[in-house]
Amino acid sequence: xxxxxxxxxxxxxxxxxxxxxxxxxxxxxxTYNYVSWYQQHPGKAPKLMIYDVSNRPxxxxxxxxGSKSGNTASLTISGLQAEDEADYYCSSYTSSSTLVxxxxxKVTVL
Amino acid sequence: xxQLVESGGGLVQPGxxxxxxxxxSGFTFSSYxxxxxxxxxxxxxxxxxxxxxxxxxxxxxxxxxxxxxxSRDNAKNTLYLQMNSLRADDTAVYYCTRKRAGTHSIDxxxxxxxVTVSS
Numbered sequence: 001x002x003x004x005x006x007x008x009x010x011x012x013x014x015x016x017x018x019x020x021x022x023x024x025x026x027x028x029x030x031t032y033n034y035v036s037w038y039q040q041h042p043g044k045a046p047k048l049m050i051y052d053v054s055n056r057p058x059x060x061x062x063x064x065x066g067s068k069s070g071n072t073a074s075l076t077i078s079g080l081q082a083e084d085e086a087d088y089y090c091s092s093y094t095s096s097s098t099l100v101x102x103x104x105x106k107v108t109v110l
Numbered sequence: 111x112x113q114l115v116e117s118g119g120g121l122v123q124p125g126x127x128x129x130x131x132x133x134x135s136g137f138t139f140s141s142y143x144x145x146x147x148x149x150x151x152x153x154x155x156x157x158x159x160x161x162x163x164x165x166x167x168x169x170x171x172x173x174x175x176x177x178x179x180x181s182r183d184n185a186k187n188t189l190y191l192q193m194n195s196l197r198a199d200d201t202a203v204y205y206c207t208r209k210r211a212g213t214h215s216i217d218x219x220x221x222x223x224x225v226t227v228s229s
Contacts, residue, residue: 101155
């Protein structure tokens with residue numbers, strides 16, 4: 001199972017919106033609405049930000065939103081803040097009953 | 111409060127074995143499926159293995175199949191990962207994680223334990 005494809009880096013100024021893409025195949029993202037997004041700060045464990053494409057766990061800011069079209073899922077961060085600077089990973093359930101993660105995106109707040 | 115605390119990491123020679131443990135607390139461990147996820151230094155997250163709530167069903171990434179074994183002891187609220195025939199590319203932080211009920215996301219992560227395979 002190959003990793004889902006994400007851009008290596010995305011940047012934006014405070015207050016702006018950015019979008020991170022996550023491209024898979026018909027064996028994962030394209031078939032299942034089980035796409036999740038995780039935020040990871042340096043030296044820390046990942047944190048669930050979005051599950052099932054567009055749902056936010058309790059306590060996650062509504063500045064984070066998710067969507068999916070075909071084989072590509074997206075995470076949008078609106079009103080970008082300094083604390084949003086981190087690595088972001090998508091994941092998807094697969095037709096093999098496994099999970100696959102994305103390659104990761106480093107978000108920089110300019 | 112949900113807590114997942116890994117232990118058992120360390121330095122091991124290529125071809126060696128190691129058993130990781132994950133002590134779970136703050137939730138009904140026996141009701142949840144669990145995953146192991148790893149992250150090589152400076153690299154991305156990689157899914158390793160999953161076990162269902164009663165331990166009767168397991169699945170592995172191709173890269174560890176036949177070498178790693180996931181198991182659990184629900185009486186001890188503990189998840190395990192037995193790692194045999196270790197290779198240099200198994201070097202990583204290993205995270206114990208909980209599968210969110212009703213979906214296929216991971217809602218809680220441990221702090222991770224570092225496994226280094228080197229001679």
